[in-house]
Amino acid sequence: MSTLQFLGDGFAIAFQWHNLLFAFIGVVIGTAVGVLPGIGPMSGVALLIPVTATITSGMPTSAAAASSIILLAGVYYGAMYGGSTTSILLNTPGESSSVVTTLDGYQMARQGRAGAALAISAIGSFCAGIVSLIGLVLLAEPLSNVAIKFGPAEYFSLMLLGLAAVSGLAGKSMTKALMMTVFGLMLGTIGIDAVSGIARFTYNQPILFSGLEFLTIAVGLFALGEVFKTVLERDNEEGTIAKINRILPTKQDMKDSAVPIVRGSLLGFFIGVLPGAGATLASFFSYMTEKKFSKRPETFGHGNIAGVAGPESANNAASGGAMIPLLTLGIPGSGTTAILMGALIMYNIQPGPLLFDEHPEVAWGLIASMFIGNLMLLVLNMPLVRVFAKVIQTPKKYLLPIIVAISFFGVYAVQYTTFDLYLLLGCGVVGYLLSKNDYPVAPLVLALVLGPMIENNMRRALTISNGDFGIFFTKPLSLVFIIAAAAWLLIPLLLKMRGKAVIVEDEG
Amino acid sequence: MAAFSFRGVSKTMSKTFDRYASIAFLLIGLLFVIESTKIASSAYGSTVGPKIFPLWLGVILILLSLRLLYETFTYKSESASKEKLQYKKFLIILVSAALYAFLLEKLGYVISTFLFLLVTFQTMERGRIISTIIIAAVFSFGIYYFFAEFLGGSLPGFPL
Numbered sequence: 001m002s003t004l005q006f007l008g009d010g011f012a013i014a015f016q017w018h019n020l021l022f023a024f025i026g027v028v029i030g031t032a033v034g035v036l037p038g039i040g041p042m043s044g045v046a047l048l049i050p051v052t053a054t055i056t057s058g059m060p061t062s063a064a065a066a067s068s069i070i071l072l073a074g075v076y077y078g079a080m081y082g083g084s085t086t087s088i089l090l091n092t093p094g095e096s097s098s099v100v101t102t103l104d105g106y107q108m109a110r111q112g113r114a115g116a117a118l119a120i121s122a123i124g125s126f127c128a129g130i131v132s133l134i135g136l137v138l139l140a141e142p143l144s145n146v147a148i149k150f151g152p153a154e155y156f157s158l159m160l161l162g163l164a165a166v167s168g169l170a171g172k173s174m175t176k177a178l179m180m181t182v183f184g185l186m187l188g189t190i191g192i193d194a195v196s197g198i199a200r201f202t203y204n205q206p207i208l209f210s211g212l213e214f215l216t217i218a219v220g221l222f223a224l225g226e227v228f229k230t231v232l233e234r235d236n237e238e239g240t241i242a243k244i245n246r247i248l249p250t251k252q253d254m255k256d257s258a259v260p261i262v263r264g265s266l267l268g269f270f271i272g273v274l275p276g277a278g279a280t281l282a283s284f285f286s287y288m289t290e291k292k293f294s295k296r297p298e299t300f301g302h303g304n305i306a307g308v309a310g311p312e313s314a315n316n317a318a319s320g321g322a323m324i325p326l327l328t329l330g331i332p333g334s335g336t337t338a339i340l341m342g343a344l345i346m347y348n349i350q351p352g353p354l355l356f357d358e359h360p361e362v363a364w365g366l367i368a369s370m371f372i373g374n375l376m377l378l379v380l381n382m383p384l385v386r387v388f389a390k391v392i393q394t395p396k397k398y399l400l401p402i403i404v405a406i407s408f409f410g411v412y413a414v415q416y417t418t419f420d421l422y423l424l425l426g427c428g429v430v431g432y433l434l435s436k437n438d439y440p441v442a443p444l445v446l447a448l449v450l451g452p453m454i455e456n457n458m459r460r461a462l463t464i465s466n467g468d469f470g471i472f473f474t475k476p477l478s479l480v481f482i483i484a485a486a487a488w489l490l491i492p493l494l495l496k497m498r499g500k501a502v503i504v505e506d507e508g
Numbered sequence: 509m510a511a512f513s514f515r516g517v518s519k520t521m522s523k524t525f526d527r528y529a530s531i532a533f534l535l536i537g538l539l540f541v542i543e544s545t546k547i548a549s550s551a552y553g554s555t556v557g558p559k560i561f562p563l564w565l566g567v568i569l570i571l572l573s574l575r576l577l578y579e580t581f582t583y584k585s586e587s588a589s590k591e592k593l594q595y596k597k598f599l600i601i602l603v604s605a606a607l608y609a610f611l612l613e614k615l616g617y618v619i620s621t622f623l624f625l626l627v628t629f630q631t632m633e634r635g636r637i638i639s640t641i642i643i644a645a646v647f648s649f650g651i652y653y654f655f656a657e658f659l660g661g662s663l664p665g666f667p668l
Contacts, residue, residue: 182572183536
């Protein structure tokens, strides 16, 4: 079957009424998640997994997985739309990927052009979403055809590359990022070893036999960690929200932002495909690019609409691009995609090259739903931008306890054990301490998800080669991945030694 | 939500925390190395047994912790800004969350959630008892009935 035919089938799935509803719920919650400063896309997705798991529990596995992933992905890219709202209206980015939007977006709001800035970021996000989806459709087939030839050695090296990329870019200290990665891999070894059936680090506690649940750890580290941070360091900056007068941008605005949107979309997409580099880097690079290409770079920082259009397109395109390694290679390139992958694995669906053959309805249904979801976001965001601006004012005293309660509900509804609730609380405290002291927690979650896969592929490869580690270096593709992994770690170190500033990807 | 920051520019990392953390992770690595040597190696199936991977990880973590410990001696200055932390609020919320976990199966979802929300709402900001009671009640009943009754999920409803 051709790609177009698959895409058509995907649309047939995405247009089922319950999947339309799921996409709608996903993007609405995603926008709210983006607007609320306390929750990022990562904890937003993690918190909704149990809810979707329950709603879809009556459906056949494959359809249930498709519906869940449609909702969860909606939260992910919806958050990219929502993140810009607070940047523009409050000068407080809702997500780290919207930080550069504050530079020109808030200035535009102060000049009474808040509506235009919000509208152009919605339009830019929409175009970027479509661009990245076209890229996804075009690249999915060829990439999974290449990946299907991978043996365990190639997989091991590729996952190593994924981890190296995330550790190389996360946080201020690479030592700390690597420690978090290794620690996450270690946590992943707890439980019964899948190959030999031997219990490791369980100390005869039956609760540990199945290993630590990644969902509990992710929600604890991100959602509760953020709640504890806000409780402890109550920030009293109650900024005034800029007024929105006119929503539709003028013709001149459209003309000024058309090229930046296209540039931002393409740039963001390719940065998103790279493992480790995500929406934050994409928006930052896009801003630099626009400033460089602009005829009047001095107007940047004083409300130049290109400084909103470019980065906002780029961060949305990056979230679309990040789906490519996840779906075609089965390797998440960021914390949020790691959580999406964990959700798929919960349904016993393994992302990777076989996904397109074994579960085309999941893969293509998701891709098609992203087209629809982006359209919904555009329609929603233009008229409802005032409503979402109100969401910012949700009082923290109600919001924070409710986030704790939702986390408890989410974890308990999936795990049914009190043990996981204590683990959740413990992870919350640890998550707060770690991220406060610049220990990035995203690599930990990624390593926890990838750990068992890395180990199994390593052992399979070594079984093939009779225990000879040369197999990872003699297979050409595997060698390329290992060299790339080493480069990801070494280049930032070299740059640092030369005194150059290195940008860091930070995901919340 | 600290955005992109520049490597090398910011030197506000906490020296004390990093030192304790590096020692803690060193011990964890050590524990992993010792414990993984105790894992029985399987003769069946693979030349590489279940102990190799955790053993290596332990060794790598030990090396990284030593590196971090070394780095803490090169930090230029202790972080100067000491912000006031609201320990009291945090501790009340943490303890009530632990109690919530403890009582969830004993009191049932609705009552324990209601009590937890009531206590934490009041901890965050004293006063407006009636509106906090309403919000806590709506949330706990709402989630329970939506999830357990409407969606058919399973939650411990009320004490038996």
